[in-house]
Amino acid sequence: MTKADIIENVYERVGFSKKDSAELVEMCFDTVKETLERGDKVKIVGFGIFQPRYKRSRPGRNPQSGEPIEITARRVVVFVPSTGLKADLNDGFVPEGEISAEDLDDNPDADLGDDDDDE
Numbered sequence: 001m002t003k004a005d006i007i008e009n010v011y012e013r014v015g016f017s018k019k020d021s022a023e024l025v026e027m028c029f030d031t032v033k034e035t036l037e038r039g040d041k042v043k044i045v046g047f048g049i050f051q052p053r054y055k056r057s058r059p060g061r062n063p064q065s066g067e068p069i070e071i072t073a074r075r076v077v078v079f080v081p082s083t084g085l086k087a088d089l090n091d092g093f094v095p096e097g098e099i100s101a102e103d104l105d106d107n108p109d110a111d112l113g114d115d116d117d118d119e
Helices: 003-015 016-039 083-088 101-106
Strands: 041-043 048-055 056-060 070-071 073-083
Touching: 003 016, 016 048, 041 083, 041 101
Parallel strands: none
Antiparallel strands: 041 048, 048 073, 056 070
């Protein structure tokens, strides 16, 4: 999803003009950015926390030449999802190749991958 997609969603759901929707989204992002630049965290209940972290300088390597280099100190933004967001993301999630509870309800004879019968 891009910023343009977010603006389009605001336009469709709220009914603002596209210009007003774009201004609203820009103001929200600017507020988050300014808050993080001040060193403060941004907590959005039900979504997560964006917080600036300081990373010290450290030794590294140039991947092309293998030469040792110094990676400079810098600030980064860390996102910690809320427990609600994590739960929503994982609700009904089944890793590829595994059988979900719904699949078992629909087909009780589904192969569970237990090949103990072959022994």
